[in-house]
Amino acid sequence: MQKNKNRQGLALGAVFAMVASLVVMTSPAQASESSVVAFPTTGLETQTTILGDQNFDLTLRYGTGVAASLRTFTASPAAGYGIVITKPAGVTISVTVSGAIGGTTNVKSGAGGDAGTVAGTTFGRGVIASGSPMVVIGLQDRTSVSPAVAITVTPYLDLNNDGIKDSGEPNGTAIVLNFVPWSALGATLTLPQPVSGQTSLEAKFAVTANPVINWAQLDDNFEISISYTAAVTTNPGGTTSGTITGATLASGTYATGSNLATGNYSASWLVATPAITTSPASAVPSLSAAVTYNGQFLIKTAVTTATALGVAAVTISAVTGPNAKQTAASAAQARLNSAFVISAYPYSASATTSVAIASEVTVSAVANLEFDADSGVILNGTTYTSSATFLGAGFTLAAGTTTFAVSTFGQDFGGSEQMTLKITSQLKPDDLVIDLDGAVQTVAYAPETIAGTAGTAKSFAVTAKDQWAQSSVRSDQRIAASVVLGGSVSETVSAAVVNGAATVVVTPNPATRTGSAVVTFTLQSFDQASQAWKDTGTADTAVWNIFTYTAGTDSITSRTVSKSASISYGVALSWSETIAVVIANSFSDVVASAPGLMIQNADSVTVTASDVLTIAANGKTANFKFTSRLAGTYTVTFTNGTATTTSTIIVDVAGHDSGATLTFDKASIAAGTTTTVTGTLKDVNGNPVMTSGSSDVSVAWTGKGLPFGNATNMETDAAGQLTFYVLVLSGEVGDAAISATYKPAGLAVSTKNVSVVHAVAVGKAAASADQKVNVGTFKGYVALYAKGYEGQKMSAIVAGKWIVVASLASDFERVVRFTGAGYTITTKIYIDGVQIGDEFTTVTK
Numbered sequence: 001m002q003k004n005k006n007r008q009g010l011a012l013g014a015v016f017a018m019v020a021s022l023v024v025m026t027s028p029a030q031a032s033e034s035s036v037v038a039f040p041t042t043g044l045e046t047q048t049t050i051l052g053d054q055n056f057d058l059t060l061r062y063g064t065g066v067a068a069s070l071r072t073f074t075a076s077p078a079a080g081y082g083i084v085i086t087k088p089a090g091v092t093i094s095v096t097v098s099g100a101i102g103g104t105t106n107v108k109s110g111a112g113g114d115a116g117t118v119a120g121t122t123f124g125r126g127v128i129a130s131g132s133p134m135v136v137i138g139l140q141d142r143t144s145v146s147p148a149v150a151i152t153v154t155p156y157l158d159l160n161n162d163g164i165k166d167s168g169e170p171n172g173t174a175i176v177l178n179f180v181p182w183s184a185l186g187a188t189l190t191l192p193q194p195v196s197g198q199t200s201l202e203a204k205f206a207v208t209a210n211p212v213i214n215w216a217q218l219d220d221n222f223e224i225s226i227s228y229t230a231a232v233t234t235n236p237g238g239t240t241s242g243t244i245t246g247a248t249l250a251s252g253t254y255a256t257g258s259n260l261a262t263g264n265y266s267a268s269w270l271v272a273t274p275a276i277t278t279s280p281a282s283a284v285p286s287l288s289a290a291v292t293y294n295g296q297f298l299i300k301t302a303v304t305t306a307t308a309l310g311v312a313a314v315t316i317s318a319v320t321g322p323n324a325k326q327t328a329a330s331a332a333q334a335r336l337n338s339a340f341v342i343s344a345y346p347y348s349a350s351a352t353t354s355v356a357i358a359s360e361v362t363v364s365a366v367a368n369l370e371f372d373a374d375s376g377v378i379l380n381g382t383t384y385t386s387s388a389t390f391l392g393a394g395f396t397l398a399a400g401t402t403t404f405a406v407s408t409f410g411q412d413f414g415g416s417e418q419m420t421l422k423i424t425s426q427l428k429p430d431d432l433v434i435d436l437d438g439a440v441q442t443v444a445y446a447p448e449t450i451a452g453t454a455g456t457a458k459s460f461a462v463t464a465k466d467q468w469a470q471s472s473v474r475s476d477q478r479i480a481a482s483v484v485l486g487g488s489v490s491e492t493v494s495a496a497v498v499n500g501a502a503t504v505v506v507t508p509n510p511a512t513r514t515g516s517a518v519v520t521f522t523l524q525s526f527d528q529a530s531q532a533w534k535d536t537g538t539a540d541t542a543v544w545n546i547f548t549y550t551a552g553t554d555s556i557t558s559r560t561v562s563k564s565a566s567i568s569y570g571v572a573l574s575w576s577e578t579i580a581v582v583i584a585n586s587f588s589d590v591v592a593s594a595p596g597l598m599i600q601n602a603d604s605v606t607v608t609a610s611d612v613l614t615i616a617a618n619g620k621t622a623n624f625k626f627t628s629r630l631a632g633t634y635t636v637t638f639t640n641g642t643a644t645t646t647s648t649i650i651v652d653v654a655g656h657d658s659g660a661t662l663t664f665d666k667a668s669i670a671a672g673t674t675t676t677v678t679g680t681l682k683d684v685n686g687n688p689v690m691t692s693g694s695s696d697v698s699v700a701w702t703g704k705g706l707p708f709g710n711a712t713n714m715e716t717d718a719a720g721q722l723t724f725y726v727l728v729l730s731g732e733v734g735d736a737a738i739s740a741t742y743k744p745a746g747l748a749v750s751t752k753n754v755s756v757v758h759a760v761a762v763g764k765a766a767a768s769a770d771q772k773v774n775v776g777t778f779k780g781y782v783a784l785y786a787k788g789y790e791g792q793k794m795s796a797i798v799a800g801k802w803i804v805v806a807s808l809a810s811d812f813e814r815v816v817r818f819t820g821a822g823y824t825i826t827t828k829i830y831i832d833g834v835q836i837g838d839e840f841t842t843v844t845k
Contacts, residue, residue, distance in 0.1 A: 033063035035172035036081050036155035040214055041134050047214035052146045052179040053294075055094075055138035057217055060155060063172065070157065081133060082158035084165050087151040092140035097133055137177065144182040144296050152176050178212070186210070187299040191289040194306040195426045205291050205299075223292045310357055311346040311426040312751040318434070319343050319403065322470050327435075333467060336417060336436045339378075339407035344397060344432075346425035348751045350660070352570075352684075354402050359425035361404065362394040367418040369436070375410030377419070397423070406434075413438040439466040441537035443479065443523045447604045451545040451587035451616030455511030458544070460504050464497050464523045464537060471500025476526040478533070481506050483544060485517035494524070508546050517544040545587035545616060554641025555584035557620075562648035567658075567687060568598075568627045575625040578602045579647050582621050583640045589614050590622035594636040597649060600625040627651070629685040653718070654687040656695040657744035657752075664738050664758045669705060670793075670832025671763035672730035681720045681742055688720025694746035697722060703736030704728065704762035713746075726760075733763035764834055773829045775840040780821040782842060786813050789831050796829045819844055 031037045031045075039045050041057035050056045060081045062071045070079040087093055139149060155172035156165055186208030290300040318324040318332035324340035327333050334340045344361060345354035361380070366387060369377065376385040384390035397404065411417060417436040422429060445462045452458045462479045465471060479502040480494040490509040495502040508517055523537035558581075565576035581590050591614045592599050599613040602623035615622050617640075626636065626649045634649045659681045669675045681689045681697065691697060697714045699722070701707035709724035716722045726736075738758040745752065771788035784803065786794050790811045795804045798817050805815055819825055827840040 031063075031173040032065075032171075034065040035063055035157045035170040036066075036083075037061050037063050037172055038083065038135075038153055038155040038175050040217070042216040043214035047212055047216075048175055049178040049180055049184070049210075049212045050214055050217055051144070051184075052139060052149065052181055053142045053144060054217070054219060055136045056177050056179075056214070058135045058137065058153060058175070058177075059132050060135060061132040062157075066157060070159070080158040080161040080163075082156045082163065082165060082169070083135065084154045084156065085137070085151055086154070088149060091149055091151070093151065094136075094138045094140055096136045098136070139179050142179065144293075144298075146179075146181060148178060148180045148184075150176055150178050180213075182293065182296075182298060184210070184213070185298070187291065189289055189291055189299045189301055191287065191301045191304065193304060194287050195309065219294055225290050225292075307426065309426055310348060310355055311428050312348045313351070314344070314346045314359060314423050314425050314428045314430045315351055316342060316344040316361075316421060316423045316430045316432040318432070322468055324434075325468055330431055330433060332432055332434045334406075334408075334434050334436050335468060336411050336413050336438055337408055339405060341403050342406055342421065342432070343403050344421075344423045344430075345402040346423075346428065349753065354400070356399040357425055358399045359397040359423050360394060361397050362422050362424070363391055363419065364422045364431060365418070365420035365433075366391055368414055368416045369408065369419065370411055372410075376408075378405070378407045378409070380404045380406075408436060411436070437467065439468075439470075439472075441466050441472060441523055443521050443537055443540045445519075445521050445540050445542050447542070447601055447615060449543045449545065449603065449616055449618060451547065451589060452508075453549045454514050454546050455508065457505050457507040460506060460519065460521065460542070461501065462504060462521045462540070463501050465500050472497070474525065477536075478502065478524050479504050480522045480524050480533075481519060483508050483517050483519045485509065485544075485546065486513055486515055488513065497523070508544070514546050514548055517546055518542070519544050547585070547587045549585060549588065552642070553585060554588070554643045556581060556590075556638060556640050556643045556645045557584055558582040559638060559645050559647055562650060563626070564650045564652060565627050566652050567631055567654055567683070567685060568629050569658075569684060573598065573600075573608075573627050575600055575627050576649060577625070579624045579626065579636070579649075580621055581617075581624065581638050581640075581645070583617050583643075584620070585617075585640070586620050587616055587618075588640060589616055591639040592624050592636055593639070594626060594634060594649065596630065596632070597626045597628050597634050597636070597651075600627075631687050654683045654685075654689045654720075656690060656692045658683040658687075659689040659691075659695070659720075659742045659744060659754060660684040662697070662740055662742050662754055662756050664740070664756075664760075666760055668761040668764070668834075669726055669728050669736075670834060671728050671732050672833060674725055674727045676723055676725055677738070679716075679722045679738075679740060681716045681722075688718065689716060690718050690720060691716045691742075695742070695744045696746055698741050698743065699724060700739045701726065701736060702739065703760070704732055704734035705736050705760075728762055731763070736760040736762050773831070773836045775827050775829070775842050777825075777842050777844045780844055781816045781818050782825055782827065782844060784815045784817075784827070784829060786815075786829070786831070787811065789813075793832050794829065795833070796827055798827050799823070799825050821845055 031039070038058050038060055040047060041059045048056075060083070066079075085093065085095070137151070137153065152174050154174040157170050157172070158165075159169050160166065188206050188208075190204045286303050286305045288301050288303040291298045318326045318334065319341040320326065321340060323335040323338040325333055344359065346357050346359055347353055348355045363379070369387070371377075371385050371387045371390065373385060376383060377390055378384070379390070379393055380395050382393070382395070384393055406421075418433065419436070420431055420433050422431050441464050443462060443464050445460055450458070460481065462481075464477065464479065477497040478494045479497060480492055481504040482492040483490045483506050485508050488509050490507060493504060493506060495504045504521065506519060519542045520539060521541070522535050522539045524533040525536045526532075527534045560579045560581075563576040563579055566574040568574045583590060591612065593612050595611050597611055598608055599611065600608050601613065601615045602625045603615075603618055613624070615624070624636075626634070628634065628651045631651050631653045634651065636647045636649055638645050638647070661682050661684075663680050665678045665680070666675060679697070679699065681691070683689055692715070697716060698712040699710040699714055700712075701710060706727040707724060708727070714722045714724075736759075738756075738760065740756050740758070742754040743750065747753070773787070774785045776783045776785065782798050784794075784796055784798070786808055788811060789808050791807055793804070793806055794808055794813070794815070795802060796815070799819055801817075803815055803817055805813070821844050823844045825842045825844055827842065829836050829840070
């Protein structure tokens with residue numbers, strides 16, 4: 001096969017990646033310089049192996065020890081080049097020569113006849129040439145799978161220029177040329193597992209580094225392709241392919257005098273395919289990849305079916321803790337030089353529930369972080385002390401794994417340190433920008449508005465926490481406070497900060513003045529250098545409404561009778577409209593007590609409580625909001641001094657499309673009975689969900705028993721329940737299963753659907769850990785005990801006689817029979833006709 005002799009090395013475009021390393025080779029033995037020297041025209045002298053269906057190029061020259069008179073070219077040169085080729089019998093070869101003087105070549109046959117003589121094992125060539133002629137040697141009728149063949153080429157100095165190796169004509173150093181099958185390339189081809197809907201795939205092709213193959217003399221006729229099934233409509237031809245016009249050689253070693261890079265072919269090819277869409281849309285395409293060399297297949301991958309999408313989206317966020325918190329949908333704040341945890345996973349139906357599919361985590365950006373021997377980042381247990389290495393970092397988050405650890409060390413805080421992490425699963429990406437900050441303490445007091453009587457001291461519970469709600473470990477901090485009332489400033493007082501909290505007692509000044517005052521709370525730290533207190537952190541303020549008050553004049557003049565609220569889910573609370581409580585004494589406290597509800601000061605949205613909250617009226621009105629995670633009607637009691645009143649809060653029922661769990665009440669069904677099976681649909685808070693409109697539940701039964709009353713579009717009632725029935729014939733024993741799907745939008749396929757499979761034992765015992773039977777004895781009685789079978793039928797054979805209880809009255813029942821003492825009694829106990837446990841043997845007492 002003809003090679004392109006004008007190529008400059010073997011090169012691929014930028015899309016081809018080097019993936020194999022260079023193998024360092026030992027230098028060949030020094031060739032004899034007293035005769036003709038033969039060496040590879042291109043490539044290293046050690047690279048004397050070529051593919052069996054290609055030619056090998058040798059160049060001839062006079063050795064440096066050949067006499068000058070023999071190396072002088074004239075019209076009739078004194079000496080010529082000669083080669084003797086030794087080959088296995090039956091192997092046909094071809095030899096061509098280029099580089100003749102004046103354009104002519106004197107070629108003479110040797111002992112083996114002319115080129116390619118099958119019967120001979122040796123033949124010779126004489127070459128009259130100027131400069132350094134090239135001899136092209138190939139094997140005839142060879143294929144990519146033909147067995148390896150070794151031939152020996154021995155150069156000699158043709159002193160009489162007759163093309164025949166005569167006695168006394170000196171041999172040069174022989175070269176053994178090895179023609180090997182394509183399998184010697186050790187080719188690999190990988191095609192990543194495709195995902196339905198993927199827009200591109202990268203097939204990677206490489207051959208194993210081999211120091212003896214003459215890579216420079218290989219043809220460049222590689223082609224790589226990816227084939228699709230006929231179901232893929234975006235590529236009707238079924239294949240997308242591209243020609244590899246060369247291959248990048250691993251550089252670093254050069255042959256002396258030839259300056260030719262050595263190494264091996266290696267390439268990756270990005271297939272710029274259109275979106276993998278199918279017809280019908282539900283079809284999942286199959287793909288494969290192949291590499292051809294000179295039009296023949298070098299390697300193929302197996303046909304792989306694209307993975308159907310199981311991921312609706314992915315999420316990555318900081319796990320709130322002492323060193324990290326989430327600050328926005330795609331942003332987090334972490335403490336510099338500390339460890340924290342990242343939550344990351346793919347999901348389908350719900351963002352709070354992961355699916356068992358692996359994901360890839362990578363680093364997409366980093367800013368102003370230090371990397372050296374003492375500084376860097378630890379990501380998922382791997383330490384990175386190089387910025388470039390960290391930017392290239394990544395790992396696979398195994399299916400079912402939802403968190404990983406991150407920490408920084410050795411960093412100097414400059415105010416703009418940042419990293420961005422990315423998670424990708426089935427083509428779905430999500431990013432998290434993490435700001436890495438030093439701790440800053442903030443003073444906080446709530447609520448923002450308070451009230452009190454003139455001249456009366458008031459205690460203020462103040463906190464000093466950092467961005468992650470952590471207390472400082474310092475023991476030399478305090479909270480200083482003072483109040484400004486009508487231009488008068490009170491004495492500054494302080495209290496020590498212990499575990500991030502302090503209680504400061506402040507008295508307004510003068511004692512008889514009323515009105516609106518401002519209290520300022522300032523964090524102070526003791527400076528050892530100056531031996532003085534210095535303001536640190538961020539201060540907070542509160543408005544203090546100071547009034548006069550006469551005991552017994554408390555009164556609530558009006559309030560909102562009732563309000564509705566929706567159920568709150570997660571951290572996004574759904575507050576009711578405002579309940580306004582109007583009082584007689586301006587700025588006095590109003591206490592709201594609401595068991596089962598969460599309460600908010602409607603005028604200060606940061607203030608919430610569990611079920612009791614005290615706020616100072618803003619003038620004569622105190623404004624409250626309420627919510628709960630459970631539906632129902634709640635009574636709220638408001639107290640102002642000695643006056644009380646109530647309001648009603650109605651938390652609406654769960655929406656028809658808010659279902660999250662679907663359960664069934666039967667784990668076993670007795671033979672010979674008709675059993676009512678009840679399913680219950682609830683939201684994530686445990687509220688019953690009544691289906692209506694588009695939402696419904698499909699229920700199917702498989703296995704033993706005959707179901708009736710179930711359907712593909714059943715509705716749940718206000719209690720979130722649905723029922724159907726199962727008839728089990730007498731003596732029927734086996735397994736069954738309920739397959740049910742809650743469809744909030746009424747769609748057969750939706751990421752919001754909730755599907756369950758519930759196993760049922762039919763006609764056989766399926767006792768839980770809380771269900772058991774036992775036998776005891778006392779005063780001549782045999783006692784039968786049954787736990788966890790309320791409402792079920794119990795029967796037993798005691799000393800050959802039956803005891804039957806049609807319906808056990810409670811969760812724990814005892815049934816007795818008198819037999820007398822001193823007898824050995826055998827007992828078998830049955831629940832709903834199925835024997836529970838083994839036979840009991842009892843000696844009565």
